[in-house]
Every structure is written in C-alpha cells, then in structure tokens.
Amino acid sequence: MKELIVLSGKGGTGKTSVSAAFAAIAENMVMCDADVDAADLYLLLDPDIQRRTDFKGGNVALINPDKCTQCGLCHELCKFGAVEETEQGYEIDEIECEGCGVCVDLCPENAIDFPIKTCGEWYISDTRFGPMVHAKLGIAEENSGKLVALVRQEAKKIAEAKKLDLIITDGPPGIGCPVIASIGQATAVLIVAEPTVSGLHDMERVADLAAFFKVPAMVCINKYDLNDDQTDAIEKTAMDKNIEVVGNIPFDPDFTKSMIQGKTIFEYDNNSQASRVIKGIWNKIMKNPVMNK
Amino acid sequence: MIISIASGKGGTGKTTIATNLAFALGENVQLLDCDVEEPNSHLFLKPEIKEEIPVIAPIPLIDEDKCTYCKKCMEICRFGAIAIVGETVLTFPELCHSCGGCIAVCPENAVSEMDRELGKIERGNLDLIEFISGRLKVGEVMAPPIIKDVRTYEKKDFINIVDAPPGTSCPVIASMKGADFILLVTEPTPFGLNDLKLAVEAVKILGIPHGLVINRAGIGNDDVKKYAEKENLPILMEIPFDRKIAETYSKGELVVRAMPEWKEKFLNLYNQIKELAGQRS
Numbered sequence: 001m002k003e004l005i006v007l008s009g010k011g012g013t014g015k016t017s018v019s020a021a022f023a024a025i026a027e028n029m030v031m032c033d034a035d036v037d038a039a040d041l042y043l044l045l046d047p048d049i050q051r052r053t054d055f056k057g058g059n060v061a062l063i064n065p066d067k068c069t070q071c072g073l074c075h076e077l078c079k080f081g082a083v084e085e086t087e088q089g090y091e092i093d094e095i096e097c098e099g100c101g102v103c104v105d106l107c108p109e110n111a112i113d114f115p116i117k118t119c120g121e122w123y124i125s126d127t128r129f130g131p132m133v134h135a136k137l138g139i140a141e142e143n144s145g146k147l148v149a150l151v152r153q154e155a156k157k158i159a160e161a162k163k164l165d166l167i168i169t170d171g172p173p174g175i176g177c178p179v180i181a182s183i184g185q186a187t188a189v190l191i192v193a194e195p196t197v198s199g200l201h202d203m204e205r206v207a208d209l210a211a212f213f214k215v216p217a218m219v220c221i222n223k224y225d226l227n228d229d230q231t232d233a234i235e236k237t238a239m240d241k242n243i244e245v246v247g248n249i250p251f252d253p254d255f256t257k258s259m260i261q262g263k264t265i266f267e268y269d270n271n272s273q274a275s276r277v278i279k280g281i282w283n284k285i286m287k288n289p290v291m292n293k
Numbered sequence: 294m295i296i297s298i299a300s301g302k303g304g305t306g307k308t309t310i311a312t313n314l315a316f317a318l319g320e321n322v323q324l325l326d327c328d329v330e331e332p333n334s335h336l337f338l339k340p341e342i343k344e345e346i347p348v349i350a351p352i353p354l355i356d357e358d359k360c361t362y363c364k365k366c367m368e369i370c371r372f373g374a375i376a377i378v379g380e381t382v383l384t385f386p387e388l389c390h391s392c393g394g395c396i397a398v399c400p401e402n403a404v405s406e407m408d409r410e411l412g413k414i415e416r417g418n419l420d421l422i423e424f425i426s427g428r429l430k431v432g433e434v435m436a437p438p439i440i441k442d443v444r445t446y447e448k449k450d451f452i453n454i455v456d457a458p459p460g461t462s463c464p465v466i467a468s469m470k471g472a473d474f475i476l477l478v479t480e481p482t483p484f485g486l487n488d489l490k491l492a493v494e495a496v497k498i499l500g501i502p503h504g505l506v507i508n509r510a511g512i513g514n515d516d517v518k519k520y521a522e523k524e525n526l527p528i529l530m531e532i533p534f535d536r537k538i539a540e541t542y543s544k545g546e547l548v549v550r551a552m553p554e555w556k557e558k559f560l561n562l563y564n565q566i567k568e569l570a571g572q573r574s
Contacts, residue, residue: 009331011303011459016484037460038301038488059371079393095466095498100392101371137462139494144462145434173303173459174330176429176436197545198308198333205331205431212432227543256512259483 001159002187002291003152003167005034007210009202011173013194014222017255017265019170020044021278023129024264029166031127032155033134034182036120036147041170044264047125047132055135055150057119057143058099061092067111074103074112095140119143122151124158131158145181148172152182175209183210188290189217190246195230203234207241216290217243220281224248244288247281249274295453296566297472299496301488303459305478306508306532309542311456312337313549315422317559323423323451327468328458329412329439332426336545340424342417348427348439350391351406355382359403366395366404387434412439416446423451440467452563459488461495469496474570475503476529482513486520493524502569506562509534529565530558 006019020041023031033041061082063074068089075083075090082096083103104114119142122135133155135147155167169186172178183189189210193203203219210217219238224231231248238245250273258268265275285291298311308326312334315324326334335342353366353375360382367375374388375395386409396404412429425446427439436458444467447453457468469475475496479489489505496503505521510531521528532538532548541551549556 008303010333011331012305012480037462037465038303038491040302040484040487043483043487077393077397079391095470098390098392099371100390100394102369102392102394102397105369105394106397139461139491140463140466140498142463144460174328174436175431176330176464177434178462179330180432180434194304194543196543197336198331199543201333201336202331208431226539230543253512256482260514262483 001156001165001167003169004285004291005169005171005182005186005189006192007171007179007189007206008173008192009175009206010194010199013192013199014255015192016040016044016170017259018192018220018222018278019168020264021266022168022282024266025279025282026166026168028164029130029168030155030159030164031130031132032151032167032169033132034148034151034169034178035172036135036137036144036151036178037172039134039136042134044259044262045127045129045132046262047123047127047134049123049125051124053122054118055120055122055147056116057141057146058117059101059114060094060097060099060117061101061103062113062115063090063092064111064113065089067109069109071108074107077102077106099142120147122147122154124154130164131162133158145177148178148181175205179209183213183215186215188288189215190285191217191219193219193221193234195221195224195227195234197230200230200234200237204237207243211241218246218285218288219243220246221248223251225250246284247277249277294567294570295447295455295472296474296476297455297457297469298476298478299457299465299469299492300459300478301461301492302479302485305480305485306506307478308333308337308456309508309548310476310478310506311454313547313555314559314563315454316547317549317556318452318563320421321451322454323425323448324454324456325443325446326426326456327440327443328456329427329429329436329443330458332428334456335415335424335426337547338419338422338424340417340419340422342415344416346414346416347410348412348414348442349408350411350435350438352386352389352391352409353384353395353404354407355384356403356405357382359401361401363400365398365400369394369398411435414442436464437467440464461491465495469499469501472501474566475501476506476566477503478506478508479517480509480512481507481515481517483516485513486517489517490520493526502572504529504566504569507531527569530562
C-alpha cells in the first residue's frame, strides 16, 4: 500500500485543492485529511459521514478543592504555569495544562484528579470518489499530532479492509508536531510550493524535514506564472536537493470558482489548462519509482 | 499594546499585514514572528539581525551510578520519554515535554537536567522597528516553547505586533494569549470562511477584542462579509485582489513601500485597532 502526503510548509499554497483534484482522478484510493486543525477537504468532497467517534486526546489536571490543603506544591512543580493562585485557592488553567500529570502523582493529599479529555472528533465517510477519513480537533486543544496519527491509521485500516492500494493524505501547514506525525512511514511527499520568497523559504524547510525523516519528496509549483524568477529559484532548489519537479500549475481563477461550488477542478472544467496540468502531475507521481517499489 | 495577527487558514496574508503595519508605524513598534515553524517576516521587513539566541529545553540526564532502576521516572512520564528494561535506561529526548517529573520523583537524585536545543531566536532591527523571530529546528516537534520565548521580548510601552502561525491549536493559542487585540485575516473563499469561523471560536475562548481584515477581496463571494455582519465582527480593512500587490508580495517587497498610498490605510487600521482595544479597558 502506498501513501502520498501533500505538504507545503507555507499555508495557503493549494494543498487541499490539489489533493481534492487527485481524489477525482485517482483510482482505488482512500482520502485522508490530516489538517485536523483547520480541515477544509470536506468542503470539496462533501463526505457522507458513516461513523463519528470522539477523540480522547489526553488528560487534564483538576484540583479537588475539598481535599486540597493549599500546600502549593503543585504550583511549585508545574513547569507550564498552569497552576494559578486565585482567591478561592489553587486552580488549573486548562489551556496551559500540558497533561504531564506531575502534580497529580506528587500531590501529598491525592487532591488532583486527572480526567481524560475529549479533544475532538474523527469521522469515517463515503464520498463520490471513495472512502474518506477526517477529523476536527477541538478549538485550543493539544495533541494534534496524536489525532493526525489516528486518522492516518484509520485510513490505512480502511485501505486494507477494502483492498485499496493508495492513500492520499492532505497534510497540515508548517513543519512541527502535526506535520511530523503525518510524514512518518509515508511512501512519498508532494510539496505544493508557490513562487514567492516565502513560498521558496518554506518549501526548503519542509523538503529538509522530508529528508530528515527519509521520506522521498516531489515538488509542484502552484500559480507558477505569478513570478518567473521565484519559479526558477524553486526549480533550482529542488534540483540541488535532488527532488523531482513534477509540474507547474498556472494561476487559474477556476480554482476559487470550483471551490465555491464545492467541486474539484476536474468537475468544474475537465479541459482547462489547470486540469490538464494536474492530470500530468498525477501521472508523473504515479510513475515515480518511489511509488512503485 | 499587543496585537496578534491570526487567521485559522494559512496563506491568507498574516505576514503581509504584520510587516506592512510595522513598517507603516515605523517607530515605537516591534514585530514578533511567532510562526516559528515557517517564519517569513524577515523576508519582507529585511531587518539587520544582530543576535541569535538558542532556545533550550531541559531534558533528563540519568546518572546510572546512582540509578537503582526503580522505574519511578518511567512511571511518571506520560510522554514515553524514558524506558527502563532490566538494568538499561533509555531516554527519548524528542518525546520529552520538559515537565521535570522524572527529576522530582527520583528517590536517588539520579536525574539531572541536560540542554536540548529546540530552535533559536533572532533579534535585530530595521531603523527604529525592533524585530524578534523564532525558528524551530527542522525535525523538532515542539513549537510552543519557542513562541513563549519570543513573547518574553514584548515591551510594555511599545506596539507589539505578533505574527501568529495558522491553525487553532496550541501554537496559535500561545501566540494570542494575553494580547490586547486579535486581528484576524482571511480571504473571501469557502476555505477562508470555514477557517475564520474556527479562529473566531478560539478568540472567543480567550475573550480578547478582535476585528477582521479581508485580503484578496473580490476573488470569491460575499459569504465572509455576511458572516462578519451576523457575528458583529468589524471589518477593519479590505485589500483587493490585485496582480500588482500579489507580485509585490511574491518578490518579498512591502506593499507600503511599493505603493505608498497604502501607508495611510495601514495607519488607519492601527487607529481602529487602538480604539477597539481601548474600549475594553
């Protein structure tokens, strides 16, 4: 089974539009949205949710005021500043609590509970292109990396059960916790770059991250015609890093128009230049030796 | 005054707003880039970097001469960063959250702290604009400690502009908490609207006054405006979708420099922020 992760480093370069376009032309695949912080793929794939499950992310400390003797040890021990001194005594700031449980274990009065927290939800759905797994992390929650690992694992289970041999994962922006959770053990990464100084800077960092985790990368440049110099610079950087540039997508207002209609670019206009280019990119990805090992 | 610039969705123009606002103000202002996974502000403001400071997190160092393999450190660690098998102690620094539990619980004083570099802070200035940026090391997981470190440089008598990362989880909250005003930036598309709604929910949890900038106005539809109206979310500025602005950005240039007529608009944006933030106190 192969898993292609679509990443970008910089946000807003077109990861989700490109991932959804792949969904429309790929065969025998499961879609996975690993951007659990701000999931958008569902807006184009219109999933029919079959199963909804709570995500139990982690634990949070909770001081029981009846048992607490106000000794202040928890306040002293907490490295995250999550134990606040209030007029009513010590209280936990849930947003700051890291869930390390140090105060829970070391409280001499056993006055701190450690309930497990529901940090979000995840979904298994049917879409017009095949099965999909996505999730919604609760606002201001931690453990996005755990939830990313979970949706990827569920996508894999579905692929195995239905004998589908490909998973396309729409990844989160950045290079931190959720991105690292989405890259481990993947077959390949497609980096969607944009021809701006920041697009180049961020593409380099995500390419270095892929190399760090030994996952082969490919690059495509979205809106390549916005700035030829930056497109050249990205191509050169890719070459220096031994990364194949699998295609350059022109700026096309049809992407926004299709998004408004909740469609992929292929459903909006199968014959547009952007559609033809993405088809070419997809063929190149599928022919890349790393996808055929 | 602390102004955090956030968005939910990535690539909507947070850095454009942050850098141009700082440049338009020109003095008594500092820009703090808290998008430590992909910091970009320096590419536009082009400050002279004068100092680099590593961001260090403490991780456990185990003295095997003192260790009796009692496993108390392994048991307290919720992150699986310590494993003891027989008479072998293994630590996994990349999993450590630096909670200090292992040190506090060890009955033999066999655990001490060792430094691990998570990233760095870059400090400098462009004329009278102070600049601080955090940068996560490639391969490191934890952004929030670096964000918190960047924010220790906030100055009370300055206008502090915080460029936040995209999303709504812990790194974003770390970039917004304690701000006097949160400026949300979005684009008028279905993705922009969906992620704006999430960002507004996050801002409401923190209870901080906020307003909206619509970037690339004209590319999508009116749904963002309708939502803003319904939510009583003031629209403080609109930047039209304009090829010249997009090209200026792509080259790493500031809009207020390339198109000086925008300076007044950014100053006007600041005045509105000042007024809205002041209404609370």
